Amino acid sequence: MTVRQPDSALSADAARPSRREQILRAAAQLFAERGSRAVGVDDVGAAVGVTGPAIYRHFASKDAMLAEMLEGISQRLLAGARERVAAAGLDPAAQLRALVTFQVDFALDNPALITVQDRDLGSLPTDDAAAVRRLQRRYVEVWVDVLARLRPEEGTDASRARAHAVFGLVNSTPHSAGRLPREQMAALLAAMAEAAATA
Amino acid sequence: MTVRQPDSALSADAARPSRREQILRAAAQLFAERGSRAVGVDDVGAAVGVTGPAIYRHFASKDAMLAEMLEGISQRLLAGARERVAAAGLDPAAQLRALVTFQVDFALDNPALITVQDRDLGSLPTDDAAAVRRLQRRYVEVWVDVLARLRPEEGTDASRARAHAVFGLVNSTPHSAGRLPREQMAALLAAMAEAAATA
DNA sequence: CACCGATGTTAACGACGGTTCACATCGCGG
DNA sequence: CCGCGATGTGAACCGTCGTTAACATCGGTG
Numbered sequence: 001m002t003v004r005q006p007d008s009a010l011s012a013d014a015a016r017p018s019r020r021e022q023i024l025r026a027a028a029q030l031f032a033e034r035g036s037r038a039v040g041v042d043d044v045g046a047a048v049g050v051t052g053p054a055i056y057r058h059f060a061s062k063d064a065m066l067a068e069m070l071e072g073i074s075q076r077l078l079a080g081a082r083e084r085v086a087a088a089g090l091d092p093a094a095q096l097r098a099l100v101t102f103q104v105d106f107a108l109d110n111p112a113l114i115t116v117q118d119r120d121l122g123s124l125p126t127d128d129a130a131a132v133r134r135l136q137r138r139y140v141e142v143w144v145d146v147l148a149r150l151r152p153e154e155g156t157d158a159s160r161a162r163a164h165a166v167f168g169l170v171n172s173t174p175h176s177a178g179r180l181p182r183e184q185m186a187a188l189l190a191a192m193a194e195a196a197a198t199a
Numbered sequence: 200m201t202v203r204q205p206d207s208a209l210s211a212d213a214a215r216p217s218r219r220e221q222i223l224r225a226a227a228q229l230f231a232e233r234g235s236r237a238v239g240v241d242d243v244g245a246a247v248g249v250t251g252p253a254i255y256r257h258f259a260s261k262d263a264m265l266a267e268m269l270e271g272i273s274q275r276l277l278a279g280a281r282e283r284v285a286a287a288g289l290d291p292a293a294q295l296r297a298l299v300t301f302q303v304d305f306a307l308d309n310p311a312l313i314t315v316q317d318r319d320l321g322s323l324p325t326d327d328a329a330a331v332r333r334l335q336r337r338y339v340e341v342w343v344d345v346l347a348r349l350r351p352e353e354g355t356d357a358s359r360a361r362a363h364a365v366f367g368l369v370n371s372t373p374h375s376a377g378r379l380p381r382e383q384m385a386a387l388l389a390a391m392a393e394a395a396a397t398a
Numbered sequence: 399c400a401c402c403g404a405t406g407t408t409a410a411c412g413a414c415g416g417t418t419c420a421c422a423t424c425g426c427g428g
Numbered sequence: 429c430c431g432c433g434a435t436g437t438g439a440a441c442c443g444t445c446g447t448t449a450a451c452a453t454c455g456g457t458g
Contacts, residue, residue: 019405035321037236040445053447054406062446118374119318122234158387161375165391168371169364175317176363179356188357192364192395199394218435239415252417253436261416 020058022048024069032112032174036066036120067128070121073113074135077106081142092149099143100193103170104186111174118171140164147197166193219257221247223268231311231373235265235319266327269320272312273334276305280341291348298342299392302369303385310373317370339363346396365392 026047030039041062042052059065080102088098107114121129143163148156170193173185180188225246229238240261241251258264279301287297306313320328342362347355369392372384379387 033321035234035236035318037234038322041447042445050405051407052445053408056447057405119234122232123237157378158383161379161384161387162391164371164375165368165388168367168369168374169395170367172363172367175367176360180360184357185360188360189364191398192361195398196368196391196395199390240417241415249435250437251415252419252438255417256435 019048023055023058024065024072027065028069028112028116031066031069031120032115036062036116037123063125063128066120067124067132069113070117070124070132071128071135073110073117074132074139077103078135078139078142080106081139085142085146092146095146096150096197097194099146100166100170100190100197101186103167104189104193107170107173107189108182108186111177114171115174150198162197166197169193169196218247222254222257223264223271226264227268227311227315230265230268230319231314235261235315236322262324262327265319266323266331268312269316269323269331270327270334272309272316273331273338277334277338277341279305280338284341284345291345294345295349295396296389296393298345299365299369299389299396300385302366303388303392306369306372306388307381307385310376313370314373349397361396365396368392368395 023044027039027044030043030047040052041055044065045052045055055062055065059068081099084098084102085095088095121132124132140160140163143166144156144159147159147162148154151159154162170189173189176185222243226238226243229242229246232238239251240254243264244251244254254261254264258267280298283297283301284294287294320331323331339359339362342365343355343358346358346361347353350358353361369388372388375384
């Protein structure tokens with residue numbers, strides 16, 4: 001009954017690269033491929049060389065696993081975005097470039113997480129879903145602030161729609177997987193995203 | 200045991216607006232909100248004022264229902280795209296504009312279908328999934344042809360990635376639902392999509 | 399060495415959900 | 429009016445799956 005919760009859900013937990021992290025990674029992969037509801041606890045276990053119920057030594061429930069996964073993604077995105085903006089100085093154009101390259105890199109590095117994030121948020125207990133949505137909203141706001149300063153004549157509603165559209169564009173990566181070398185793909189997506197953001 | 204199959208899966212079936220169509224529409228809405236695996240046959244039935252098992256008078260199975268829905272979407276998209284391109288003359292730029300406005304209109308008119316299409320394709324029997332993917336591929340090729348003629352120096356792989364990115368951009372509609380009046384949203388998305396496609 | 403916490407295993411439970419069955423109802427063509 | 433096909437209902441069936449229980453193993457610590 002001793003389910004260890006991470007000291008802080010955000011810590012990448014470099015100290016213990018084992019099992020728990022292993023499970024989360026394998027689960028993310030499987031969830032991305034088939035959808036969280038279609039993969040059983042046994043599947044996740046098998047993916048790390050363990051039987052199904054063993055999962056419960058590391059997570060309170062399947063939902064808790066998904067919750068931690070989605071919260072982790074949202075937290076990494078929010079923290080990363082703020083960091084990049086802060087490091088980009090005061091020019092909104094430079095900040096936008098920083099945000100775009102950050103999002104592109106994240107999407108190319110974590111296609112599975114990107115897929116799961118916007119497909120399986122719905123199959124989460126309401127409370128956890130709300131928490132994730134709060135984080136997502138704050139991430140969007142980072143973008144909205146930059147976009148709004150870049151085009152002050154536009155309302156924030158338009159800026160928000162613009163932000164979502166850019167996310168959709170960049171997060172299309174999992175659909176056009178691997179046909180282009182990563183460098184080229186990154187450059188293409190960044191150029192398109194910037195053009196769309198400033199059109 | 201008499202499950203009527205539509206004369207042709209593509210016909211919008213204007214002759215019989217009832218039940219079958221009604222069920223498909225309600226199911227699409229529910230699937231979009233919660234994910235196809237999370238909604239039960241009873242839910243779909245209740246949405247049209249009927250008990251669960253009644254569904255089986257109109258569809259062979261829940262999977263068959265989802266299959267028909269997804270195939271319908273893909274067929275409408277493919278047919279519409281070809282039509283618009285043909286009507287746009289020979290100028291690739293004009294053809295692209297036609298494709299963009301078509302996709303934007305479709306996405307704004309059918310947010311539920313857009314959502315279901317790229318979330319629940321995975322929870323389809325392999326055969327049906329393959330059929331849908333074939334249609335989708337052909338739709339993408341329509342775009343790739345136009346994009347490739349518009350920028351001949353780019354490889355078709357890049358054009359394909361470009362097409363997927365534009366889809367992602369336009370299909371972001373369900374995420375930024377209703378905050379902008381439709382006209383304004385359509386204009387914004389079209390401008391962004393065109394800028395991204397030609398960046 | 400003995401104990402204990404961490405980690406697994408197998409077996410069983412219980413709920414949910416898709417599907418089928420046997421039975422009503424109802425409208426329409428002969 | 430009779431009967432049949434279409435449509436719907438409630439009850440029951442059954443597989444899947446998340447979860448729990450009872451029991452093993454094993455490495456480290458007092």
